[in-house]
Amino acid sequence: MTRVGTAVIVGGGVAGPVAAIALRRAGIEATVYEAYDTQADGIGGELMLAPNGMAALAAIGIADEVGAAGVPTPRMVMETGSGRRLGQFEDLPGLPASRTFARARLYRALIDAAVASGVRIEYGKRLTGLTDGPGPVVASFGDGSTAEGDVLIGADGIRSTVRGLLDPAAPRPRYCGLIGLGGWVRDSGLPSTGGAMHLAFGKRAFFGYRVGDDGRAGWFANVHSAEMMTAAQAREVPEAEWLRRLRELFAGDSLPALRMLDRVAPGELINVGGLQDMPPVRTWHRGRVVLVGDAAHATTPSSGQGASLSIESAVELARCLRDLPVPRAFDAYESLRRARVEKVIARTARINNDKAPGPIGRVLRDLLFPIAMRRFYNPERMMGWMHRHTIDWDARVAGEAPVAYGQG
Numbered sequence: 033m034t035r036v037g038t039a040v041i042v043g044g045g046v047a048g049p050v051a052a053i054a055l056r057r058a059g060i061e062a063t064v065y066e067a068y069d070t071q072a073d074g075i076g077g078e079l080m081l082a083p084n085g086m087a088a089l090a091a092i093g094i095a096d097e098v099g100a101a102g103v104p105t106p107r108m109v110m111e112t113g114s115g116r117r118l119g120q121f122e123d124l125p126g127l128p129a130s131r132t133f134a135r136a137r138l139y140r141a142l143i144d145a146a147v148a149s150g151v152r153i154e155y156g157k158r159l160t161g162l163t164d165g166p167g168p169v170v171a172s173f174g175d176g177s178t179a180e181g182d183v184l185i186g187a188d189g190i191r192s193t194v195r196g197l198l199d200p201a202a203p204r205p206r207y208c209g210l211i212g213l214g215g216w217v218r219d220s221g222l223p224s225t226g227g228a229m230h231l232a233f234g235k236r237a238f239f240g241y242r243v244g245d246d247g248r249a250g251w252f253a254n255v256h257s258a259e260m261m262t263a264a265q266a267r268e269v270p271e272a273e274w275l276r277r278l279r280e281l282f283a284g285d286s287l288p289a290l291r292m293l294d295r296v297a298p299g300e301l302i303n304v305g306g307l308q309d310m311p312p313v314r315t316w317h318r319g320r321v322v323l324v325g326d327a328a329h330a331t332t333p334s335s336g337q338g339a340s341l342s343i344e345s346a347v348e349l350a351r352c353l354r355d356l357p358v359p360r361a362f363d364a365y366e367s368l369r370r371a372r373v374e375k376v377i378a379r380t381a382r383i384n385n386d387k388a389p390g391p392i393g394r395v396l397r398d399l400l401f402p403i404a405m406r407r408f409y410n411p412e413r414m415m416g417w418m419h420r421h422t423i424d425w426d427a428r429v430a431g432e433a434p435v436a437y438g439q440g
Contacts, residue, residue, distance in 0.1 A: 036060055036182040036353045036361070040171050042159050042194055043067075043187035045139060047325025047342040049146040049153075051185055054092045054350030056149050057425075064146065065157035065171065065179060067188070071140060077214035077302045078242070078250040079135050079333070080105060080229070083127035084421040085340025088347050091425040094145045095128070101141035102131035103244065105229050113234035113285030120228075124411055124419055130336075132229065132242060132250070134216075138339070154179075159193045164319040183320045183358060185349070187342075190308060192327035199315040205308035207260040208332050208384040210238075212304040213274060214252035217295045222249060222288055232289075237281040239289045251292050253278055254307070254334075263305035271301045307332045307384070309377055316370070317362035324349050329373035335380035337418065345369050347423050355429040364429050376418065 039055055041048045044066030052062040081089075081102065089095040106129045110118040123129055133141075143153060157179075161172040168180035186194025195202045224245045232239045238254040255278070266274075275293055282289035310330040316323050325342035332338070348368050352361040 035357055038062070038168075038181040038183075039353070040065065040169065040179050040181040040184045041187055042157075042171060042184065043189060043192075043325075043327070044071075044143065044153060044155075045187065045189060045325070045342075046142060046339045047327075047346045048185075048187035049142040049151070050089075050092070050343050051187060051324055051346035051350060052146050052151040053094060053149050054347045055353065056151060057092055058350050058354035060350070060353060062185075063152045063154065063179065063181075064187075065159070065173065066153060066155050067158040069156045071136075071143060071155075077135060077216070077252055077304075078132050079138065079339055080130055080132050080336050081138075081343075082130050082336055082340045083123055083419045085337075085343050086128040086131065087422050088340070088343045090128070091347055091423045092350075097145055098138070098141045099128075099131055101137045102133035104129040104227055105132040105242065106130060107228045109225075109228050109230045111230060111232045113232060113239075113282075113287055115286040118233075121415070122411070124415060127419055134250075159188065159197075162194070162197055162321065164321055169320045183322065183353065186321065186323045186327045187325050187346070188327055190310060190326045190330040192323065194321065195313065195323055195327050198318050198321050198323065199313075202313060202315060203311040205330065206311050207306045207308055208334075208381065209256060209258070210254040210307045210332075210384060211257045211261060211266060212252065212254060212307045212333065213278065214250070214302045214304075215292075215296050215300050217249040217251070217292050218297075219247050220249035220288070220292060220295060221247065222291065232285070232287050234282055234285040234287060234289070236284075237278070239282060239285070239287055241288060241292065249288075249292055251289070252302075252333075253281075253289070255281065257306070260306045263303065266303045266305035271298070271303075274301060274303065307334075309380065312374055312377075316366045317359070320358055322349065322362050322365070329369070329377065331373075331377045331380045332384060334383045335376055337376050337380075341373050341376060344421065344423065345373070347425070351423070351425065351427075352429050356431055360431045361429075364431055368429075372421070 039062040041064045044064045048064045055062040106123040108121045158174040163170040169184045170180045222243045225243045229242045241251040243249045309332045324345050349365045352365040
């Protein structure tokens with residue numbers, strides 16, 4: 033196939049707008065088709081872009097404008113439910129600071145950047161089918177409309193429709209044993225955490241929080257549950273009941289959890305249900321259809337890398353389509369990305385296990401974690417491979433051999 037001139041992008045979350053901006057920068061016309069009728073204003077809690085995510089945005093020239101929607105978060109403090117500090121992780125020197133965003137603000141910033149670069153965004157376009165035969169690849173939507181392009185990019189998240197159409201045998205999202213809840217407190221009455229995100233291993237649940245200079249706080253809780261609950265199922269439980277359960281779980285901890293929970297306004301509890309990631313996805317592309325972001329490699333929020341990896345993959349995909357014809361571009365893209373993202377997903381699965389240990393496991397963790405931090409923690413060795421990853425936009429992409437499933 034000749035070089036790509038047009039792209040249909042399914043999904044307007046993180047990877048979709050970034051891919052569209054990068055493709056436009058590469059001289060490829062891209063249109064984003066979003067299933068929902070409107071932007072995600074006011075929806076979702078906080079998420080973080082790590083230094084590598086900010087660097088990937090810088091590679092396509094939008095780090096400053098997007099970064100302005102978040103706040104610098106250059107350190108993470110690990111502690112126990114009793115308030116004992118286990119360790120502190122600082123951003124590595126010489127890197128852009130990690131930034132924390134209200135999820136909706138990040139989405140809006142990316143959409144605004146895409147529109148400013150000339151990308152067209154169409155809403156209310158829920159994908160129902162695709163045709164990849166002679167001629168252009170055609171996407172069909174629930175409203176009866178269609179769209180066509182030289183390639184179709186599935187950026188439609190962990191429950192990707194594109195992934196199922198590409199490979200009906202593709203794995204399903206995998207439950208990690210934790211329910212995710214969170215929220216905002218406009219006036220917490222608590223002192224600022226000075227740009228730090230606090231992550232606390234409570235006796236019965238995990239609690240994270242950050243307090244801004246204005247007293248506004250963002251918080252989240254990870255609650256162990258043997259039973260998977262979808263977001264819809266979790267939201268069937270009344271908000272007041274979830275808050276009661278959370279107060280009970282954190283009642284014995286010396287954390288600001290109870291104070292924050294008491295100030296959650298009605299209707300402002302964020303409930304995402306069971307946290308999930310993706311087992312290794314065998315098929316990232318076929319013909320002129322390719323997956324990007326969470327559709328290919330979703331990880332749970334415990335990684336602190338989900339959005340950053342999606343941004344990296346979107347930028348790399350655009351570079352490959354700029355420099356190589358399909359299918360060599362897709363092979364090169366997968367070769368550049370698969371081993372890295374699967375390493376992060378595997379690492380995060382271990383972190384999730386640490387959030388919900390048994391009584392003996394909690395004691396051992398709290399005793400050994402500080403010792404390990406003092407004796408063995410090397411920031412460059414532990415975090416450098418992840419946070420110092422950069423993309424050279426101007427470098428030409430060489431054709432890569434296809435990646436065998438499971439490699440890396």
